Each structure stands twice: as C-alpha cells, then as structure tokens.
Amino acid sequence: MKKLIQLLLLWSLFISVPYSAWGAGSPPSERGEQIRVLLSSHSKQIELSVESPYSVYSESRHLLAKKARGQTLLFTQKKGDLYLGKKKLATSSVLVVPKQDGSLKFKGNRYRGVARVEINSKNKIALINQLKLEKYLKSVVAGEVAPLWPQETLKAQAVAARTYAYYHMVKGKDKSVDITSPLAQNYQGIKKEHRATNQAVRATSGQILYYRGYLFPAFFHSTCGGGTEFPQNVWSLDFKIPEVVPCDYCKDSPHFQWSKKFDLKEVEQKFIQAGHSVHGLLNIYPARISKNRSHVTEIGLLTSDGEKTFRTNEFRRILGFNEVKSAKFKVAKRGDSVLLNGWGWGHGVGMCQYGAKSLAKEETNYRKILSYYYPGCRLKRVQM
Numbered sequence: 001m002k003k004l005i006q007l008l009l010l011w012s013l014f015i016s017v018p019y020s021a022w023g024a025g026s027p028p029s030e031r032g033e034q035i036r037v038l039l040s041s042h043s044k045q046i047e048l049s050v051e052s053p054y055s056v057y058s059e060s061r062h063l064l065a066k067k068a069r070g071q072t073l074l075f076t077q078k079k080g081d082l083y084l085g086k087k088k089l090a091t092s093s094v095l096v097v098p099k100q101d102g103s104l105k106f107k108g109n110r111y112r113g114v115a116r117v118e119i120n121s122k123n124k125i126a127l128i129n130q131l132k133l134e135k136y137l138k139s140v141v142a143g144e145v146a147p148l149w150p151q152e153t154l155k156a157q158a159v160a161a162r163t164y165a166y167y168h169m170v171k172g173k174d175k176s177v178d179i180t181s182p183l184a185q186n187y188q189g190i191k192k193e194h195r196a197t198n199q200a201v202r203a204t205s206g207q208i209l210y211y212r213g214y215l216f217p218a219f220f221h222s223t224c225g226g227g228t229e230f231p232q233n234v235w236s237l238d239f240k241i242p243e244v245v246p247c248d249y250c251k252d253s254p255h256f257q258w259s260k261k262f263d264l265k266e267v268e269q270k271f272i273q274a275g276h277s278v279h280g281l282l283n284i285y286p287a288r289i290s291k292n293r294s295h296v297t298e299i300g301l302l303t304s305d306g307e308k309t310f311r312t313n314e315f316r317r318i319l320g321f322n323e324v325k326s327a328k329f330k331v332a333k334r335g336d337s338v339l340l341n342g343w344g345w346g347h348g349v350g351m352c353q354y355g356a357k358s359l360a361k362e363e364t365n366y367r368k369i370l371s372y373y374y375p376g377c378r379l380k381r382v383q384m
C-alpha cells in the first residue's frame with residue numbers, strides 16, 4: 001500500500017509567493033489577514049463580556065467609549081437602532097477592541113481578537129469575531145480532530161482548514177462575514193486550543209493548497225467509508241476541485257459503518273414540516289447513484305401522489321446529519337419502516353480525517369496525506 005501511495009504522490013513544489021503574485025481573487029490584506037467569524041445572528045439582544053480594559057469604535061473608526069476595566073456589554077436592536085446598554089448609538093456597527101488578547105467572552109466561550117457588533121439585514125444583532133487567521137486555526141484544528149492524533153495528521157488538518165478559511169476570506173471580501181461558526185468549521189474560541197494542535201498550526205504557518213493555480217475550498221469530513229465524493233454530487237457548487245480517491249484507510253473509524261431505522265410516518269412528518277408535500281409516504285429508495293457508485297446523490301420518496309426526488313444532502317438535513325450519517329447507504333424496507341445501512345460520516349468530499357490518521361501511522365507525512373486526498377494540488381506558502 002505504501003508503494004501505491006508513493007506512486008500516487010508526486011508532491012513537489014513548495015513555493016513562497018507574495019500576495020501580489022496571487023492568481024485567483026485578491027487577498028483581504030486590508031483587513032490585516034483577519035478572518036471574520038459569525039458567532040451569532042438570530043437575536044435582537046446579545047451580552048458580550050470584556051475581561052480587560054477596552055475601547056469601542058464606530059464603523060468610521062471614531063472612538064465612542066474607552067473603559068479602564070472590563071465589563072459586560074448589552075447590545076440591543078430597537079426600531080432599527082443599535083443600543084449599548086440604555087444609550088442609543090449613532091451607528092449600526094461598532095468594533096469592541098479589548099486591550100488584552102483573549103479577553104472577549106460570549107456564551108461561556110473566550111475569544112481572541114476583536115468583536116464587531118452590528119445590525120444585520122434581518123434586523124437582528126450580528127456578533128462577528130475578527131482575529132488573525134493563524135489564531136483562529138489554533139481553535140479550529142483542535143475542534144476538528146483530536147489533539148492526541150499523530151502530528152502529521154494535525155498538520156494536514158491545519159493546512160486543509162487554513163485553505164478552506166482563506167478561500168472564504170478571498171471569496172467573501174465584499175461581504176461582512178467570511179465564515180459561520182460552528183457550521184462551516186468547528187470554532188469554539190480559546191477553550192479548544194491545545195499544545196499539539198498549536199504546534200501543527202505553527203509548523204505549517206501560511207501554507208495553503210491550490211488546485212491548478214486556483215484557490216479552492218479544501219473540504220474535509222470525518223470518515224469517507226471507502227472513497228471520497230465530488231462536491232457537485234453533494235451541493236449545487238460549480239468550481240474546479242480535485243478528483244475523488246478510493247480510501248481503505250478509515251476502516252478503523254468508529255463511524256465506518258452505521259445503521260438507522262426510520263419509521264415512514266416520522267419521515268413523512270419531518271418532510272412536511274420542512275415544507276415538502278409527501279403525504280402518504282410508502283417507501284424510500286436510492287434514485288440516483290454517483291458515477292463512481294460510492295454515494296446516493298438523489299433519494300426517491302414514493303408517496304400516494306407519486307414519486308418525488310430530493311438531493312440526498314437535503315434528505316440528510318431534514319432527518320438530521322447525525323441520524324443519516326452519510327450519503328453512502330443502502331435501503332431495506334421493513335414493514336412501515338426503512339432500515340438504512342451506511343458507511344462513513346460526513347459529506348465525503350476532500351480529506352477523510354480518520355483516513356489521514358491511519359496514513360500518518362504509516363509514517364506518511366502531511367504533504368503526502370494532503371496530496372492523496374487533494375490530488376493535483378500544490379502547497380504554497382503565503383505571508384500571514
């Protein structure tokens with residue numbers, strides 16, 4: 001197997017490029033390479049604590065307040081205006097800048113960097129954590145894989161997470177947010193940081209994957225269950241992406257196989273709640289299988305009104321991503337229920353984390369792990 005990997009892996013170039021040399025998109029250098037992570041966007045009121053002296057600035061960087069000691073700030077949206085405590089602010093967006101890094105606290109988690117608080121398009125309060133990408137990664141890598149996994153796996157995860165994040169920073173340069181936490185990547189602030197994962201982030205500092213010269217979202221997932229999948233088969237996405245690969249390396253994953261029984265009445269109710277008319281659900285079956293026959297890309301629902309098809313990702317979303325763990329499954333009818341027998345956990349696109357763990361045990365370094373799961377990609381170092 002090692003030989004096969006070595007044949008597949010011709011990892012070569014390791015180029016250091018300045019920002020100005022980037023081919024795809026322009027870098028968010030105006031922000032000082034800070035990533036903007038959305039922490040909250042559904043409330044009309046939020047409580048943000050600062051555990052050190054701090055300043056509050058308006059959108060135009062005008063100093064609104066300077067406090068010599070930390071305190072809890074209550075931000076409220078009333079009739080379209082932003083309030084700090086009882087004071088109505090003359091702006092809809094403020095920046096809270098603590099004197100000491102890591103002294104922001106929101107819902108029990110502590111965060112590095114600064115906080116932007118603003119009224120969003122839905123008239124709710126958006127809380128956005130802005131911090132250096134490398135600091136953000138220290139929390140994300142430890143949130144995505146266990147810090148006690150092999151160091152080379154942690155490094156591969158650091159590069160994949162950095163590439164994914166940087167893609168969104170470049171793509172979202174005209175938006176107010178780059179990434180949503182924890183939906184996009186598992187970011188929970190300082191509490192997740194760990195010595196081993198910090199080391200992996202430092203050791204790969206500034207390293208980003210490019211596919212044929214293009215920045216791309218380096219997807220990753222827990223366990224592929226035998227082979228990876230094209231993103232187009234999971235989401236409505238249209239961009240260049242590495243090929244899919246077979247994967248025998250995640251067989252030891254606790255998520256390699258799964259099974260789940262669903263009562264048809266329960267499925268019917270959940271689909272109706274989600275706005276789909278599937279009254280009189282009689283059966284569920286795979287309607288379309290991907291070309292490499294690894295994943296069910298469309299699922300069919302036989303109802304008393306006829307057949308209806310859905311993207312399997314939508315099927316998973318409605319029934320729960322942790323219930324239908326992957327799109328790689330078979331369906332067996334059992335009376336008024338269906339039994340799904342499946343393989344893997346996650347969308348199956350890009351790097352298989354449990355596979356990356358096994359590869360590192362075979363003394364495969366992180367560059368080889370990355371080139372296995374992202375074939376044709378090159379690693380470049382940028383100044384962060």
Ligand SMILES: [Zn+2]
Pocket residue numbers: 223224225226227247248249250352354355
């Ligand atoms: Zn795998």
